[in-house]
Amino acid sequence: AQSVTQLDSQVPVFEEAPVELRCNYSSSVSVYLFWYVQYPNQGLQLLLKYLSGSTLVESINGFEAEFNKSQTSFHLRKPSVHISDTAEYFCAVSGSGGYQKVTFGTGTKLQVIP
Amino acid sequence: EAGVTQFPSHSVIEKGQTVTLRCDPISGHDNLYWYRRVMGKEIKFLLHFVKESKQDESGMPNNRFLAERTGGTYSTLKVQPAELEDSGVYFCASSQGRGINSPLHFGNGTRLTVT
Numbered sequence: 001a002q003s004v005t006q007l008d009s010q011v012p013v014f015e016e017a018p019v020e021l022r023c024n025y026s027s028s029v030s031v032y033l034f035w036y037v038q039y040p041n042q043g044l045q046l047l048l049k050y051l052s053g054s055t056l057v058e059s060i061n062g063f064e065a066e067f068n069k070s071q072t073s074f075h076l077r078k079p080s081v082h083i084s085d086t087a088e089y090f091c092a093v094s095g096s097g098g099y100q101k102v103t104f105g106t107g108t109k110l111q112v113i114p
Numbered sequence: 115e116a117g118v119t120q121f122p123s124h125s126v127i128e129k130g131q132t133v134t135l136r137c138d139p140i141s142g143h144d145n146l147y148w149y150r151r152v153m154g155k156e157i158k159f160l161l162h163f164v165k166e167s168k169q170d171e172s173g174m175p176n177n178r179f180l181a182e183r184t185g186g187t188y189s190t191l192k193v194q195p196a197e198l199e200d201s202g203v204y205f206c207a208s209s210q211g212r213g214i215n216s217p218l219h220f221g222n223g224t225r226l227t228v229t
Contacts, residue, residue, distance in 0.1 A: 004156070009154075032214050036220075041222065042222055043118065043207075043220035044157075044205065044207075044220040045220070046217055090157065094214060102159065102218075103156070104149075104156045104157035106154070106155055
Protein backbone atom coordinates (compact mmCIF):
# COMPACT_ATOMS: atom_id res chain seq x y z
CA ALA A 1 0.00 0.00 0.00
CA GLN A 2 1.10 3.53 -0.59
CA SER A 3 0.03 6.87 0.83
CA VAL A 4 0.82 10.55 0.55
CA THR A 5 0.73 13.16 3.28
CA GLN A 6 0.50 16.87 2.60
CA LEU A 7 0.48 18.39 6.05
CA ASP A 8 -0.27 21.95 4.97
CA SER A 9 -3.78 22.50 3.63
CA GLN A 10 -3.11 26.19 2.97
CA VAL A 11 0.08 28.17 2.55
CA PRO A 12 -0.10 31.96 2.29
CA VAL A 13 3.04 33.65 1.02
CA PHE A 14 3.91 37.12 -0.17
CA GLU A 15 4.77 37.69 -3.79
CA GLU A 16 8.46 37.22 -4.59
CA ALA A 17 9.02 35.28 -1.37
CA PRO A 18 10.22 31.66 -1.41
CA VAL A 19 7.84 28.80 -0.73
CA GLU A 20 8.05 25.13 0.17
CA LEU A 21 5.09 22.78 -0.05
CA ARG A 22 5.71 19.64 1.89
CA CYS A 23 4.98 16.10 0.78
CA ASN A 24 5.81 12.83 2.48
CA TYR A 25 4.97 9.43 1.12
CA SER A 26 5.00 5.85 2.21
CA SER A 27 5.36 2.87 -0.04
CA SER A 28 6.67 -0.63 0.19
CA VAL A 29 7.98 -0.59 -3.37
CA SER A 30 9.94 1.70 -5.61
CA VAL A 31 7.96 4.80 -6.38
CA TYR A 32 7.31 7.39 -8.96
CA LEU A 33 6.47 10.82 -7.59
CA PHE A 34 4.50 13.68 -9.07
CA TRP A 35 3.31 17.17 -8.37
CA TYR A 36 0.12 18.31 -10.05
CA VAL A 37 -1.29 21.83 -10.03
CA GLN A 38 -4.90 22.90 -10.32
CA TYR A 39 -5.49 26.54 -11.20
CA PRO A 40 -8.93 27.98 -10.41
CA ASN A 41 -11.68 26.49 -12.56
CA GLN A 42 -9.28 24.24 -14.42
CA GLY A 43 -8.27 20.61 -14.38
CA LEU A 44 -5.12 19.15 -12.91
CA GLN A 45 -1.90 19.66 -14.82
CA LEU A 46 1.33 17.80 -14.31
CA LEU A 47 3.91 20.17 -12.86
CA LEU A 48 6.87 17.81 -12.54
CA LYS A 49 7.70 14.18 -11.92
CA TYR A 50 10.41 11.96 -10.58
CA LEU A 51 10.75 8.59 -12.27
CA SER A 52 14.43 7.80 -11.88
CA GLY A 53 17.87 9.35 -12.18
CA SER A 54 18.60 12.76 -10.74
CA THR A 55 16.74 13.32 -7.50
CA LEU A 56 16.22 17.01 -8.28
CA VAL A 57 13.55 17.68 -10.87
CA GLU A 58 12.45 21.01 -12.24
CA SER A 59 9.41 22.45 -13.96
CA ILE A 60 9.37 25.02 -16.74
CA ASN A 61 7.94 27.72 -14.48
CA GLY A 62 10.61 27.70 -11.79
CA PHE A 63 9.38 25.05 -9.38
CA GLU A 64 11.63 22.23 -8.28
CA ALA A 65 11.27 19.16 -6.12
CA GLU A 66 13.81 16.83 -4.62
CA PHE A 67 13.27 13.15 -4.05
CA ASN A 68 14.67 12.20 -0.66
CA LYS A 69 14.45 8.48 -0.17
CA SER A 70 15.78 8.43 3.38
CA GLN A 71 13.21 10.98 4.51
CA THR A 72 10.50 9.68 2.14
CA SER A 73 9.84 13.22 1.03
CA PHE A 74 9.26 15.06 -2.23
CA HIS A 75 8.90 18.69 -1.20
CA LEU A 76 8.08 21.32 -3.81
CA ARG A 77 9.97 24.60 -3.75
CA LYS A 78 10.14 27.86 -5.61
CA PRO A 79 12.61 30.62 -4.73
CA SER A 80 10.30 33.49 -5.73
CA VAL A 81 6.57 33.11 -6.24
CA HIS A 82 4.29 35.12 -8.50
CA ILE A 83 0.62 35.94 -8.23
CA SER A 84 0.00 33.51 -11.07
CA ASP A 85 1.25 30.65 -8.89
CA THR A 86 -1.90 30.87 -6.79
CA ALA A 87 -3.41 27.40 -7.15
CA GLU A 88 -3.87 24.10 -5.39
CA TYR A 89 -0.97 21.69 -5.55
CA PHE A 90 -1.26 17.92 -5.25
CA CYS A 91 1.53 15.51 -4.51
CA ALA A 92 1.05 12.01 -5.88
CA VAL A 93 2.82 8.67 -5.76
CA SER A 94 2.64 5.62 -7.95
CA GLY A 95 4.23 2.23 -7.89
CA SER A 96 4.62 0.05 -10.92
CA GLY A 97 0.92 -0.33 -11.50
CA GLY A 98 0.49 2.61 -13.82
CA TYR A 99 -1.71 5.65 -13.47
CA GLN A 100 -4.71 3.79 -12.18
CA LYS A 101 -2.71 3.18 -9.05
CA VAL A 102 -1.71 6.78 -8.49
CA THR A 103 -2.37 7.93 -4.94
CA PHE A 104 -2.92 11.63 -4.46
CA GLY A 105 -2.47 13.74 -1.38
CA THR A 106 -5.15 16.02 0.02
CA GLY A 107 -3.74 19.08 -1.70
CA THR A 108 -2.15 22.34 -0.55
CA LYS A 109 -3.67 25.67 -1.51
CA LEU A 110 -0.96 28.18 -2.26
CA GLN A 111 -2.17 31.75 -1.89
CA VAL A 112 0.24 34.37 -3.14
CA ILE A 113 -0.37 37.73 -1.51
CA PRO A 114 0.46 40.89 -3.49
CA GLU B 115 -5.87 19.58 -30.05
CA ALA B 116 -8.96 19.67 -27.84
CA GLY B 117 -8.39 18.67 -24.25
CA VAL B 118 -10.44 16.39 -22.04
CA THR B 119 -13.91 17.83 -21.68
CA GLN B 120 -16.44 17.06 -19.00
CA PHE B 121 -20.14 17.81 -18.82
CA PRO B 122 -21.76 19.30 -16.86
CA SER B 123 -19.36 21.49 -14.96
CA HIS B 124 -21.75 21.61 -12.03
CA SER B 125 -24.73 19.52 -11.01
CA VAL B 126 -27.01 19.92 -8.02
CA ILE B 127 -29.46 17.10 -7.39
CA GLU B 128 -31.55 15.81 -4.55
CA LYS B 129 -30.82 12.63 -2.67
CA GLY B 130 -32.35 9.70 -4.50
CA GLN B 131 -32.15 11.25 -7.94
CA THR B 132 -30.00 10.06 -10.82
CA VAL B 133 -27.15 11.97 -12.40
CA THR B 134 -25.02 11.14 -15.41
CA LEU B 135 -21.62 12.68 -15.89
CA ARG B 136 -19.93 12.67 -19.25
CA CYS B 137 -16.29 12.71 -20.27
CA ASP B 138 -14.87 13.19 -23.75
CA PRO B 139 -11.21 12.20 -23.79
CA ILE B 140 -8.59 13.50 -26.14
CA SER B 141 -9.08 11.93 -29.54
CA GLY B 142 -6.94 8.82 -29.93
CA HIS B 143 -6.46 8.25 -26.22
CA ASP B 144 -7.37 4.66 -25.50
CA ASN B 145 -6.99 5.03 -21.75
CA LEU B 146 -9.65 6.83 -19.76
CA TYR B 147 -9.75 7.22 -16.01
CA TRP B 148 -12.28 8.48 -13.51
CA TYR B 149 -11.20 10.00 -10.21
CA ARG B 150 -13.17 11.61 -7.40
CA ARG B 151 -12.37 14.19 -4.77
CA VAL B 152 -14.77 14.28 -1.85
CA MET B 153 -15.04 17.23 0.52
CA GLY B 154 -11.51 18.58 0.04
CA LYS B 155 -9.93 15.22 0.70
CA GLU B 156 -7.54 13.33 -1.49
CA ILE B 157 -8.30 12.56 -5.11
CA LYS B 158 -9.15 8.88 -5.40
CA PHE B 159 -9.06 6.55 -8.35
CA LEU B 160 -12.41 5.12 -9.41
CA LEU B 161 -11.79 3.15 -12.57
CA HIS B 162 -9.82 2.75 -15.76
CA PHE B 163 -10.97 1.98 -19.28
CA VAL B 164 -8.83 0.74 -22.11
CA LYS B 165 -10.93 1.52 -25.14
CA GLU B 166 -14.38 0.19 -24.24
CA SER B 167 -13.19 -2.35 -21.68
CA LYS B 168 -13.04 -1.80 -17.96
CA GLN B 169 -9.47 -2.55 -17.03
CA ASP B 170 -9.73 -1.82 -13.35
CA GLU B 171 -12.79 -0.74 -11.41
CA SER B 172 -11.44 -1.43 -7.96
CA GLY B 173 -12.03 2.14 -6.85
CA MET B 174 -15.76 2.23 -7.54
CA PRO B 175 -17.41 2.85 -4.17
CA ASN B 176 -20.53 0.71 -4.62
CA ASN B 177 -23.06 -0.57 -7.13
CA ARG B 178 -24.86 2.76 -7.29
CA PHE B 179 -22.09 3.85 -9.64
CA LEU B 180 -22.08 2.65 -13.24
CA ALA B 181 -19.46 3.65 -15.77
CA GLU B 182 -19.64 2.96 -19.48
CA ARG B 183 -17.56 3.71 -22.51
CA THR B 184 -19.50 2.47 -25.48
CA GLY B 185 -17.46 2.45 -28.69
CA GLY B 186 -14.34 3.38 -26.83
CA THR B 187 -14.86 7.10 -27.22
CA TYR B 188 -16.66 9.14 -24.58
CA SER B 189 -17.50 7.77 -21.17
CA THR B 190 -20.40 8.26 -18.81
CA LEU B 191 -20.55 7.82 -15.07
CA LYS B 192 -24.04 7.36 -13.68
CA VAL B 193 -24.93 7.62 -10.02
CA GLN B 194 -28.28 6.06 -9.18
CA PRO B 195 -29.67 6.75 -6.66
CA ALA B 196 -27.44 9.55 -5.44
CA GLU B 197 -26.61 9.84 -1.75
CA LEU B 198 -25.29 12.81 0.22
CA GLU B 199 -21.81 11.30 0.48
CA ASP B 200 -21.53 11.22 -3.31
CA SER B 201 -20.99 14.98 -3.35
CA GLY B 202 -17.61 15.97 -4.64
CA VAL B 203 -15.65 16.74 -7.76
CA TYR B 204 -15.43 14.01 -10.37
CA PHE B 205 -12.41 14.19 -12.62
CA CYS B 206 -11.86 12.40 -15.87
CA ALA B 207 -8.42 11.91 -17.37
CA SER B 208 -7.08 10.27 -20.49
CA SER B 209 -3.72 9.07 -21.72
CA GLN B 210 -2.40 7.62 -24.92
CA GLY B 211 -0.48 4.79 -23.29
CA ARG B 212 -0.79 2.99 -20.01
CA GLY B 213 2.74 3.38 -18.76
CA ILE B 214 3.96 5.96 -16.33
CA ASN B 215 5.73 7.82 -19.14
CA SER B 216 2.45 8.52 -20.90
CA PRO B 217 1.13 11.67 -19.23
CA LEU B 218 -2.37 12.00 -17.86
CA HIS B 219 -4.54 14.80 -19.23
CA PHE B 220 -7.28 15.89 -16.87
CA GLY B 221 -10.61 17.52 -17.53
CA ASN B 222 -11.86 20.44 -15.47
CA GLY B 223 -14.06 18.16 -13.40
CA THR B 224 -17.75 17.99 -12.61
CA ARG B 225 -18.76 19.36 -9.22
CA LEU B 226 -21.64 17.24 -7.94
CA THR B 227 -23.71 18.43 -5.01
CA VAL B 228 -26.31 16.09 -3.54
CA THR B 229 -28.77 17.81 -1.20
